[in-house]
Structure formats: C-alpha cells, structure tokens
Amino acid sequence: MHETVPFQMRLTGDLADTHKFQGYDGYMAMAGFAWTLSLVTNYAVTGEIRHKGDFPGRRLVHARAPQAGSVLVEMVSLLTSDPVQIFGGVAAGVGAGGLLTALVSRVINQNIGDEDPNSDRILGRFMDSRGGDIEALTAMAESPIRQTLKIIGNGVEEIYVSSGFNIINSFNEETKEYVNQNVIDNVEKMGDFSISAFNVNSGHGSVFDRKIGRVVPFSMGADVLEGNKRKFSWGLDQYASGKSGKLRLKYTRLLNMDGRPKRYIVLSASRVPG
Known part of the structure; x- marks a missing residue:
C-alpha cells in the first residue's frame, strides 16, 4: 500500500508577513519539523522507534519549497505499509493516514503541555497497547520541537501546524517558554x-x-x-x-x-x- 499524508507549517507575524524569514533560524525550524515527522512516520510504517542512523523515516518525509502565505512550509509523509500488519488488531479501523496524523498530533501536543482528547479518542486501543512507545516518541521529539520553536521571536510571531484540514496546534511565545523552561x-x-x-x-x-x-x-x-x-x-x-x-x-x-x-x-x- 502507498498513502501520502500532508503536513503544513505556516509562519506568521513580523518578517513572515512580508513572505520572508531569518535564514538560519527559519531553515532550522523547518529541519526540526521535518525531523519530528520523520521520527513518527518511521514508527508508523515499521513499528520501531529509531532516531539514529539511516532509518526509513528519514527517506519517507518529503518537503516542498516554501511558499508565500505568509510563509507556508509543506511536507508529505509517505506511508508504505498497512498499520494492521505492523501493530495488529489495535490499529484496526484507524487507517494509516489517520494513525499517523493522530500520532503526530499526540507527540506535538504532549510536548507543549496541551491535552489532545481527539487524538486519544482516535488512537483508542492503540494507546492501551502501545502507550509506552508513544511516550518514548514524545521524549525523542522534544529536541526537534524545541528547535522548531527557536524561530518564534526571531522574525516570526506564531506558527500554525496542520495536516490537511486537521488543525494540530499553534505555537507562540508562551509555547516556546513552556518547552524551554x-x-x-x-x-x-x-x-x-x-x-x-x-x-x-x-x-x-x-x-x-x-x-x-x-x-x-x-x-x-x-x-x-x-x-x-x-x-x-x-x-x-x-x-x-x-x-x-x-x-x-x-x-x-x-x-x-x-x-x-x-x-x-x-x-x-x-x-x-x-
């Protein structure tokens, strides 16, 4: 099977409203976002938690060139396996795309201290069976999420993260303080x-x-x-x-x-x- 799941990161405020961003902090923010998606995508398609070496998730997240609007960063995760074959019956009824989106949302929201009842509802039995894996993924994603947030206050006031029509969350100065302090x-x-x-x-x-x-x-x-x-x-x-x-x-x-x-x-x- 092959399925693509889109993710968007929109930078707004300050320099971003002129369709620009600070070069170093901007591209580091995109790299942090891509790394977070790579960690979770790898788990969704292999059932393994990896963050070192040449693991599949590194190659399964593709990025498009940034667009104006204010600055829109688009990435796509490529899903190449049926989650039921990887995780068994606890993934039944969720679908590969739904599982990945819920996992990404859960990992991001837990790192910034927000409740995520919708993802918890979607994951359902998966959380009961694989909750330890999700906690490990959350811990591994802390560093790249912190890296993404460095651009806030440096030419960007707010970041909006979504997957298609599904809003995952928004990041601002308060979010940055929570993660860093x-x-x-x-x-x-x-x-x-x-x-x-x-x-x-x-x-x-x-x-x-x-x-x-x-x-x-x-x-x-x-x-x-x-x-x-x-x-x-x-x-x-x-x-x-x-x-x-x-x-x-x-x-x-x-x-x-x-x-x-x-x-x-x-x-x-x-x-x-x-």
Whole structure:
C-alpha cells in the first residue's frame, strides 16, 4: 500500500508577513519539523522507534519549497505499509493516514503541555497497547520541537501546524517558554501509581497521578531500567487487564515554571503489597 499524508507549517507575524524569514533560524525550524515527522512516520510504517542512523523515516518525509502565505512550509509523509500488519488488531479501523496524523498530533501536543482528547479518542486501543512507545516518541521529539520553536521571536510571531484540514496546534511565545523552561525539583518523593504506559527498551512511560488528576510521563536512567523492567512490565499488565496492582515509586520531578509536573524521573520501584 502507498498513502501520502500532508503536513503544513505556516509562519506568521513580523518578517513572515512580508513572505520572508531569518535564514538560519527559519531553515532550522523547518529541519526540526521535518525531523519530528520523520521520527513518527518511521514508527508508523515499521513499528520501531529509531532516531539514529539511516532509518526509513528519514527517506519517507518529503518537503516542498516554501511558499508565500505568509510563509507556508509543506511536507508529505509517505506511508508504505498497512498499520494492521505492523501493530495488529489495535490499529484496526484507524487507517494509516489517520494513525499517523493522530500520532503526530499526540507527540506535538504532549510536548507543549496541551491535552489532545481527539487524538486519544482516535488512537483508542492503540494507546492501551502501545502507550509506552508513544511516550518514548514524545521524549525523542522534544529536541526537534524545541528547535522548531527557536524561530518564534526571531522574525516570526506564531506558527500554525496542520495536516490537511486537521488543525494540530499553534505555537507562540508562551509555547516556546513552556518547552524551554524546565525547573528541576530534586526533592525525592514517594507515591503509589498505576502504570498506564511503559516501553521496555527506553524506560519511558506514564503513570496516573490521582493527587493531580492526570497522567504524567516518566523516564529513568539505564541502571534503574535494568533493575526494574519486570516490575514495570508487571505494572502495565495489571493496568491493561483492569487489575489493581500498583508500583511504589521513588522519584524526582521536572516541572514547568508554574509548578505543574512535566515528567517524573524514577529512582526506584517496588510492588505495593496486597
């Protein structure tokens, strides 16, 4: 199968309204956008998370020359496989294009701190089965998204990102501040959590924190991952099967400037008795 999915990035305000952009920051922004699409497209067509070497996603995202309007950047992702063959029944009924668009939207919105209920609805069972993969993709896309946002305040006031008629989001100075400003809270905390997503290779995943009423991503160092893979896999199985088993985590936090947690950094884990 072959399917193409269009993506657009429109630069507006300041210099962009004259159909121009600062050369270095402008092309770096486009490269960051292309890299984000390459990471997600590669996962959509292969089921593998790659960000190094000559992986297929690098060759499956094509760009057209920028156009006036104010500045319009168009890219196309080429999908060459049926997602059901790659991911099984959890991808049934979504379609290759729908899956990719929802994944790109989810990755972008999670990185800029926005809820994305529409993508969550579309992904449905896919999130339950592959949530850890999506958390790993989100973490990998943080750097290229930050790179894309550098142009804001440097000849561009706002960026609009879409796929066809589907609006993914807009970026402005507030978005840039959210992505760039991290507060490291090294105070060690302890809590009992359901494991809603986990990637056994990267150690990325998410937990539902009842105290704040939302899902929070987590990561861990290689040494912590090596000693706790089975515990987190057990915790994810408990969550997926509707059981009550939880993990007790010791962790520190990466916070936004307003104190909202962006990510928990896991230091240790154990099963909650009972």
